[in-house]
Amino acid sequence: MAVKSSTKKRLVELGISEAHAHSLADDANLDAIKRMTVDQVAKKVSLETGDSALENIMNVISEHVGSRKRSKSNRITISRKALLDEDIPRGEFRFNVLNHILVPHHELVPIDHEADLLEPWDLLQKDVYGNDRLAKELLPKILITDPAIQAIKEMEESENDELPAGWLANRVVKVIRYSRSAGSSVAFRLIVERT
Numbered sequence: 726m727a728v729k730s731s732t733k734k735r736l737v738e739l740g741i742s743e744a745h746a747h748s749l750a751d752d753a754n755l756d757a758i759k760r761m762t763v764d765q766v767a768k769k770v771s772l773e774t775g776d777s778a779l780e781n782i783m784n785v786i787s788e789h790v791g792s793r794k795r796s797k798s799n800r801i802t803i804s805r806k807a808l809l810d811e812d813i814p815r816g817e818f819r820f821n822v823l824n825h826i827l828v829p830h831h832e833l834v835p836i837d838h839e840a841d842l843l844e845p846w847d848l849l850q851k852d853v854y855g856n857d858r859l860a861k862e863l864l865p866k867i868l869i870t871d872p873a874i875q876a877i878k879e880m881e882e883s884e885n886d887e888l889p890a891g892w893l894a895n896r897v898v899k900v901i902r903y904s905r906s907a908g909s910s911v912a913f914r915l916i917v918e919r920t
Contacts, residue, residue: 732758739789741782745770749782758786822872829902831873833881834913839897843913861897867914869893874916894918 732754736746748770749758772779822828834842840859850860878893893916900912
């Protein structure tokens with residue numbers, strides 16, 4: 726049998742006498758105390774049912790102990806399990822990371838325009854058979870799990886239901902950054918599933 730000192734201290738702070746707080750905190754935390762019935766509390770603190778001290782203890786327990794999970798900043802924390810499916814925003818009500826002011830403009834380059842857009846970087850190479858191929862693997866990479874890429878993927882898939890699995894891998898995305906001092910800069914990234 727061990728008395729949990731933090732539980733005892735909290736009960737005393739809430740107005741329960743030290744002797745009763747000591748009895749309640751014996752092998753019980755605040756959550757366990759909150760779940761106790763009146764008879765269990767009466768037995769633990771050695772009081773009769775109907776005693777005014779017992780009613781006071783039960784009032785304190787029902788009002789204060791474990792009623793809300795709070796963080797140190799007094800904000801109510803919500804676990805993911807507590808959310809219902811209808812509480813999670815979907816569709817047009819969902820936050821789109823591409824609309825945020827700090828996220829640069831991302832756009833998926835059509836496959837047939839990749840060679841034309843990447844021509845200034847001299848990415849056309851000869852393969853073993855002497856044919857020209859676009860060496861997209863030389864581009865900087867961006868993961869398919871990146872929030873901006875996921876937003877593009879969701880938009881494309883909502884418009885076209887017939888896209889095959891893995892359609893986004895090895896595609897090129899154009900990233901346009903705007904700056905007051907430098908104007909706009911364009912970068913291209915290769916979408917990859919892992920680095």
